[in-house]
Amino acid sequence: MAFDIRYSRTSHGQLKGFRAFDRAAIIQQIESVLGTSPTLTSKARVKRLRQPAPTEYRLKVGDFRVFYNVVDDVVQVVQILSKPDAISFCQEQDDDSPSRDEP
Numbered sequence: 291m292a293f294d295i296r297y298s299r300t301s302h303g304q305l306k307g308f309r310a311f312d313r314a315a316i317i318q319q320i321e322s323v324l325g326t327s328p329t330l331t332s333k334a335r336v337k338r339l340r341q342p343a344p345t346e347y348r349l350k351v352g353d354f355r356v357f358y359n360v361v362d363d364v365v366q367v368v369q370i371l372s373k374p375d376a377i378s379f380c381q382e383q384d385d386d387s388p389s390r391d392e393p
Contacts, residue, residue, distance in 0.1 A: 293325055293360070297367045301356075304370045312354065316370060319351045324358065324365045344368065344379060 297305070305313055323335065328347065331338050337348045345368050349356040355376035357369040371379055 291326075291363065293328055293363050293365045295320060295324055295365045295367065298369075301367045301370045308354075308370075312352070316351045316354055316356065319349065320356060320367065323349060324356075324367075328358065328360050328365045339380075348376075 305316065308316065328336070329338075330336060331347075335350055337350075339346060339348055345357040346359045347357070349358065353373050355369075355371050355373060356367060357371070357376070357379070359366045359368065369376075369379060
């Protein structure tokens, strides 16, 4: 089953900011992995994130992280970040989520 890949405006802008070499590698991995089996998790590449998280899945491409959701046969790429930025992105989402201790 082929999946339709859609990029958010944010992720599209982020891609434009990367070096051409990195951009080509990221796009190649997005098309090959997310275009065919975006929900197939592995230890090295695709991870389903524990909720609350910014997205449902994360794809590792070298030193970059692609955050995305899958709805039916559509992959929605939300963010494409360097590893340090990805760590901050996930921590910000954790800080914004309500604590379990709060009523």
